[in-house]
Amino acid sequence: ETGVTQTPRHLVMGMTNKKSLKCEQHLGHNAMYWYKQSAKKPLELMFVYSLEERVENNSVPSRFSPECPNSSHLFLHLHTLQPEDSALYLCASSPDRGYNQPQHFGDGTRLSIL
């Protein structure tokens, strides 16, 4: 049992579709993250939320739009994606934002763009 749950596990969408990825954490953590994992690349941090406020956006294209309605839920809204956006999208949480904080990951959403 991971403590961080992501849905859906798999998603296939066309470039003109709009979809959302959902993440829920049951650990009482204050920080949540979205990462992108592509083949042959290290995990790339996309967004960081601390106490429901976005604190970091690593130059992610605007076709990715995060939302954090409360400290337990995180969404990633997708629209007009490109084939190179196909990847595993991982959500993580940590007790607080800051150095030395361990990250707890969900099992990811495998996204394929047609």
Add this chain to the structure above:
Amino acid sequence: TQLLEQSPQFLSIQEGENLTVYCNSSSVFSSLQWYRQEPGEGPVLLVTVVTGGEVKKLKRLTFQFGDARKDSSLHITAAQPGDTGLYLCAGFVAVSGNTPLVFGKGTRLSVIA
């Protein structure tokens, strides 16, 4: 430029063998973490090392943080098929203020029975 270089990229060994994988950088880190990721799952934290020269053991896994806090190694004794997975090192660069966790590309380990 890769901040954390992991080597080797791929490793395939027989059950019972020993192995070491490496995580190197030219930057100093406040701490380094090691994760293992199995197919279809997210990374799971194995250990965090904080002090230069620190050694931590987790059953058959031994983790070491370099004296200068620029590198780390993971040694597995008598590897088992259950050790198969992607081993990721990640760290927080030692600068003032909050810095994000940066990851290496990982070492993909396959232990054959």
